[in-house]
Amino acid sequence: MDKMPKWADVLLIPFINLLLAFILSGLVILAIGKDPLVAIKTMVEGSFGSTNAWGYTLYYATNYIFTGLAVAIAFHARMFNIGGEGQAAIGGLGVALVCLAVDWPHWTLALPAATIGAAIFGAGWALIPAYLQARRGSHIVITTIMFNFISAALMGYLLVNTLKEPGNMAAETRDFPAGAHLPSFHEMLAPFGVEFSKHAPANISFLLALLCCFLFWVLIWRTRLGFAIRSFGHSETAARYAGISPTKIIMISMMISGALAGLMAINNVMGESERLILNSVEGAGFIGIAVALMGRSHPVGVFLAALLFGFLTQGGAELQLWENIPRELVVVIQALVILFTGALDNMVRAPVERLFLKFKKRVA
Amino acid sequence: MQDAPKLGRQDTAAPAIELRGISKAFGPVQANKDISISVERGAIHGIVGENGAGKSTLMSILYGFYKADAGEIYIGGQKTAIPDSQAAISAGIGMVHQHFKLVENFTVLENVVLGAEDGALLRPSLAKARKLLTELAKEYELNVDPDALIENLSVGHQQRVEILKALYRHADILILDEPTGVLTPAEADHLFRILRNLKNEGKTIILITHKLREIMDVTDTVSVMRRGEMKGTIKTKDTSPEDLAERMVGRKVLLQVDKTPANPGKSILEVKDLRVTDSKGVVRLKGISFDVRAGEILGIAGVSGNGQSELLEVLGGFETATGNIHINGHPIDLTGKFSDGQSRRAQGIAHVPEDRQREGLIMDFMAWENIAFGYHNDPAYNKNALLMDNAAIRSDTEGKMERFDVRPPNPRLQAKNFSGGNQQKIVLAREIERNPDLLLVGQPTRGVDIGAIEFIHQQIVALRDQGKAILLVSVELEEILSLSDRIAVMFDGQIMGERLPGETDEKELGLLMAGMNGKAA
Numbered sequence: 001m002d003k004m005p006k007w008a009d010v011l012l013i014p015f016i017n018l019l020l021a022f023i024l025s026g027l028v029i030l031a032i033g034k035d036p037l038v039a040i041k042t043m044v045e046g047s048f049g050s051t052n053a054w055g056y057t058l059y060y061a062t063n064y065i066f067t068g069l070a071v072a073i074a075f076h077a078r079m080f081n082i083g084g085e086g087q088a089a090i091g092g093l094g095v096a097l098v099c100l101a102v103d104w105p106h107w108t109l110a111l112p113a114a115t116i117g118a119a120i121f122g123a124g125w126a127l128i129p130a131y132l133q134a135r136r137g138s139h140i141v142i143t144t145i146m147f148n149f150i151s152a153a154l155m156g157y158l159l160v161n162t163l164k165e166p167g168n169m170a171a172e173t174r175d176f177p178a179g180a181h182l183p184s185f186h187e188m189l190a191p192f193g194v195e196f197s198k199h200a201p202a203n204i205s206f207l208l209a210l211l212c213c214f215l216f217w218v219l220i221w222r223t224r225l226g227f228a229i230r231s232f233g234h235s236e237t238a239a240r241y242a243g244i245s246p247t248k249i250i251m252i253s254m255m256i257s258g259a260l261a262g263l264m265a266i267n268n269v270m271g272e273s274e275r276l277i278l279n280s281v282e283g284a285g286f287i288g289i290a291v292a293l294m295g296r297s298h299p300v301g302v303f304l305a306a307l308l309f310g311f312l313t314q315g316g317a318e319l320q321l322w323e324n325i326p327r328e329l330v331v332v333i334q335a336l337v338i339l340f341t342g343a344l345d346n347m348v349r350a351p352v353e354r355l356f357l358k359f360k361k362r363v364a
Numbered sequence: 365m366q367d368a369p370k371l372g373r374q375d376t377a378a379p380a381i382e383l384r385g386i387s388k389a390f391g392p393v394q395a396n397k398d399i400s401i402s403v404e405r406g407a408i409h410g411i412v413g414e415n416g417a418g419k420s421t422l423m424s425i426l427y428g429f430y431k432a433d434a435g436e437i438y439i440g441g442q443k444t445a446i447p448d449s450q451a452a453i454s455a456g457i458g459m460v461h462q463h464f465k466l467v468e469n470f471t472v473l474e475n476v477v478l479g480a481e482d483g484a485l486l487r488p489s490l491a492k493a494r495k496l497l498t499e500l501a502k503e504y505e506l507n508v509d510p511d512a513l514i515e516n517l518s519v520g521h522q523q524r525v526e527i528l529k530a531l532y533r534h535a536d537i538l539i540l541d542e543p544t545g546v547l548t549p550a551e552a553d554h555l556f557r558i559l560r561n562l563k564n565e566g567k568t569i570i571l572i573t574h575k576l577r578e579i580m581d582v583t584d585t586v587s588v589m590r591r592g593e594m595k596g597t598i599k600t601k602d603t604s605p606e607d608l609a610e611r612m613v614g615r616k617v618l619l620q621v622d623k624t625p626a627n628p629g630k631s632i633l634e635v636k637d638l639r640v641t642d643s644k645g646v647v648r649l650k651g652i653s654f655d656v657r658a659g660e661i662l663g664i665a666g667v668s669g670n671g672q673s674e675l676l677e678v679l680g681g682f683e684t685a686t687g688n689i690h691i692n693g694h695p696i697d698l699t700g701k702f703s704d705g706q707s708r709r710a711q712g713i714a715h716v717p718e719d720r721q722r723e724g725l726i727m728d729f730m731a732w733e734n735i736a737f738g739y740h741n742d743p744a745y746n747k748n749a750l751l752m753d754n755a756a757i758r759s760d761t762e763g764k765m766e767r768f769d770v771r772p773p774n775p776r777l778q779a780k781n782f783s784g785g786n787q788q789k790i791v792l793a794r795e796i797e798r799n800p801d802l803l804l805v806g807q808p809t810r811g812v813d814i815g816a817i818e819f820i821h822q823q824i825v826a827l828r829d830q831g832k833a834i835l836l837v838s839v840e841l842e843e844i845l846s847l848s849d850r851i852a853v854m855f856d857g858q859i860m861g862e863r864l865p866g867e868t869d870e871k872e873l874g875l876l877m878a879g880m881n882g883k884a885a
Binding site for chain 1: 391680681682704705706707708709715717719722723724725726727728729733736737738740741746750751752754
């Protein structure tokens, strides 16, 4: 069977998908009596127009890189982990416990410890659904989504009853010690003479996310474990023939997935709020699914898709703020992007593929 | 369905089907090149060719699955456009696919009617179908219980349901794609009787097969295809299997395996009282015992689904069992707790699995990844404890591809882009070059072209001559008879008997395969 060139597959198709999503979004904005061109200008300026804007966009993108990688690695083992939301929340618990347990002298010590805490808690939360899938055959989609609800309830309980500081009216922990403060982009870039906004939440976790992208690539395409995970993901019968244990692969890949989702807490809990609050994940776990789908489970793709969704989140917030476009509509725009890039991918792919083949034949 | 007969079908002088100048390309691959063929009404017409010769593509065009790039189709002398299978059915073409397209938990009657119901209510259609089925059963020996569930029917009967489906849709032209692949010799004979009956009633039959003996037995005319081209149509009585094979491959082919008598040494594999119960609680192996010695090929004959697959899976380490298996005198764990495919490989067992596309290869992996598949823990394939040495695997793959004549010799090509024969060569190269004490081979030449079959057989015999033990499982009796030094026949999870190839024949083996003891009968 013939295929279209790879660049079209990787770049052109997502681009057309996005374009369609934006055109449709424009029509929706037009329908409520606003100017789509002003809206897009507001979005772009609000997410890329200043270092402050960049700081927010990259902050959201960091969240989505972690959750996107989490979903992506599970995809490689043909597991659909939609529990990123819960795993990230529990990862936040791990981060909070680590940060509050010790009066950290410096972030260089706190960050590795919190990273381990986030990863262990996130992985642990994924472990139970993984075990149920591997040994009991309970479908991973069902169990992981159930675990999202359980984690939400658990976090609510802990924050209200156990972790809340006496006298505080909000369901949140006390602030992390100053030694657990992660360098923000402002602090990181100041020595190089770059003036980055003081108030933007983007922090050093962005670099951790990039490191995870690289390690993800090494793991999947350069190690035996990655080989085994991909083998299992492509064909369980073949994996069994090769002596690759399905149980082991399901457990390991799901735990790595949960750990990656948990690592998101380094960014939002440790890097941004510097305390554990309720609903800290804010849907990033679910957006990770769209990011992984759009990024084709490849770290570079995940990175680019995470940037896009960072832009949508930040730009959407700006729309709401300046254009008086209701929040619900911003969600509609995000949903359209997910719909076109994820669910309706084949709608664009088939005609474009045909077009390419026709063109090729004419040339040949 | 349409009861009004098509004009073209009335014209009895014109050929039933005529294809003129059919071409079809998939990208750079020209699957059909300017093919013209004419099939006489009331004839059984065979189409032979190696895998990838374009037989299936041609039939898919005729049945409306693909649209030809160029060319015309004439049905009964009338030019007909066949954009989809519905149009093919209206034109009186019926197809029996290699893999049946039946709903397992529907009855025969429901399957026959499915998609061709007369109206919103099912009952009239079912009644009509029941009547027709009774008539057809009498007329053509096509007897099947209309109320039986498909899943309870034997493969031979399921195939009859497929034929009935086509006839219910008023098919005048019946295309059968590799129909005997899953049948016992007796079932195949029955099928051919049915086909002859259909022919006598004026139906036209196109038989696609790679089994030359069937072509010789049952067809009137035969067309040979090679590399997308039609290499001519001959009267069957004017040709011979050797002649056909030569036309198919384009050179002289050895249909018989050239091998010296075996020189068996010590016992390598000893199996005692092996029992397997599958996850549904069905007993698949009912206590079988045998041994394979160094330097001999033990062939296991049998219709597929009689426990051979489970036997290979147990030996390959991915199915649990009870009983005893010794390899080189060492017991191996059958509980699955302390062993898997990896430990089997470490014990000197290599395995060419029955289904290379689902087990032996990962179709989306590149050739070099498939060469490492199952041996990815080999130190030679790894740089250190953590990283694999992809470059080393690729260069090893290049050598293997050259020695096993894999074409194209490109390690970066995905497995799915190789032909069946070349896919099998990749698996064989991987397993044979491990220099195993015992080689398990399942269906080594299924879906493999004649040229490659010759090569694969030579490789297996060469390994035997190096003093290795080989367990061969095949549903092709010819293959079993020509390769094996000893033959065991399996039926219903048991070994019905052992024979020496020189002292038995297809008839006796066929009886054993059907569960009857040949000597007693």
